[in-house]
Amino acid sequence: MLSNKWSVLFLTAVAPCVWGTTYIVAAELLPPERPLLTAVLRSLPAGVVLLVMVRRLPASGWWWKAFVLGALNIGVFFALLFIAAYRLPGGVAATIGAVQPLLVALFASHWIGEQLSVKKLTTGLTGLVGVGLLVLQAQARLDFLGVTAALGGALAMAAGVVLTKRWGRPDTLLATTSWQLIGGGIFLVPLALIIEGPPPASFTTANIVGYLYLGIIGTALAYSLWFRGIHLMPASTAAFLGLLSPLVATLCGWSILGESLTPGQILGAVIILVTLVAANTTWATPRNTFRKTSHGGRTRPSVAAKNFSNSRRLR
Template sequence: MVSVSAVLFAINGVVSKVLINAGFSALQLTTVRTAAGFACLATYLGLTRAKSLQIRRRELPWLAGYGVIGLFLSPLCYFLAISRLPISIGLLLQYTAPVFIAIWARFAQGRPVRSRLWWGLSVCLAGVILVVNALGDLRIDIWGVAAGCGAALLVATYFVLSEKGVGKRDTLSLMCWAFAAAGLLGSALSPWWKMPWGALFSWEHPWTGTLALGYFVVFGSVLPYLLVIGAMRYLSATNVGILAMLEVVVATALAWIFLDESLTPLQIFGGALLLAGVIAAETARVPAVVDDVELAAPKTPLAATGTP
């Protein structure tokens, strides 16, 4: 289930860039994704368990913040990153989020961590330097790199918020209202009547754009979330996060095949270093007697915001 979701998210990276190249902005894609995600989940929950959609007034500020940070600002930064960088580099930068989470756990929460956090951090930083080609001759868009790093910080913030409040309601209703908050903000900033809908029919086959947008919403957003939620019944959050890194490999291959986006051998080596460092950070936290990270972590892989 995790592998299938990773492949779906990877394909979605390519579809997202195709839509961006067709005329949709990062803000417009984020708005469509969140509003449509809310519509899908609200319809499903309304038909199967309507009571779960009930919310109390005191929940509204937290739900709004959770949705805006995790499902609006984070994917917005990711879409901005891949609009200016190869998809693989944007994903790799976002996947550094576990490093920030582990550092937060150690210094802000005082949790014990294994010593491999520090060499993992060093390896991760070395990988980032190679991936963005800081030592090479290729020109990398600095704003794209900043957006990718911003996405990582926002995903880390999203996970920290999740530890504090996810257990208060079931995951599906939480995601539904988070999508609602994100969709409302996106719709206010990017009205639907200003969307470049005509771009969907500008391809050789008019239905191609509609299919791409449909995939973006259903198979690139809602379905992968549900698959990972199901996988969490059988795997720990840490294992799910590690398996979800398959997305980077598949997305890199697909971007090379369909978008002619290629990395240098040094960048590929840097990507491998970065993922190794992220895995070290992901597994560096010492579990407590009852691991609240496992119980409360958001049931989505890191790139879903682009991939929360």
């Protein structure tokens, strides 16, 4: 059972690691100043392909839930993320986005009953400091709209993570992932057309390679692993793994583009790794996940524990 726990943890961590490569792929392979087009092309085609593979539509009560989750986890998040990226230095946007684990812990305590402990708050703040040291530059400038967009993106993704946990998985993993990707893509299409206009008449080979990578690896695979992890882990535990994204992005810049690392960045990377270890090593195993009731007794295992015990049934 312990090995299963760690396999869930590592497979879920693949998603934010892959997302960390998005920055270098976009910079090196994709057309400039078309972020919303990129968001559409990485979500909608991937969702359609998965839907064709599974051939399963949402039940009547799940159509609106799939759209809401798709909008929060993908549509609103991508749109606000790109606004923040254009109006803020990358370090500022990443640092503000690192508040997401704290938001998930807060939402989870109110919406799905996960305990909001001092350790979670401390770990969340420590991770925020680590990301700040890793990516924040001394000459970073602040822009009100950019800061608002970055906070809004973190709020949207945090709400999406917790609602994904709250509403559960009514069908197979690939089916529910496809619904959310399509919902997010549908949300983004009119925004992309209004703000950026129609797509280019043609794409270069590099553009096609970049879009295929983001669509297949960065979206279809990564989001499937991410949603799987959310269902099997406490929401706040999964959210801390998102700190891997700026860490991987910085390492890609250092190893591929030859960017230098300062002592402060190295310290920030170490703090992030320590934060991840602290946040995940205390993830409870099923045998000790009983919660106290309001009457002081013991009740059935938590939802997270039951989901983990059923992990082998994932399709």
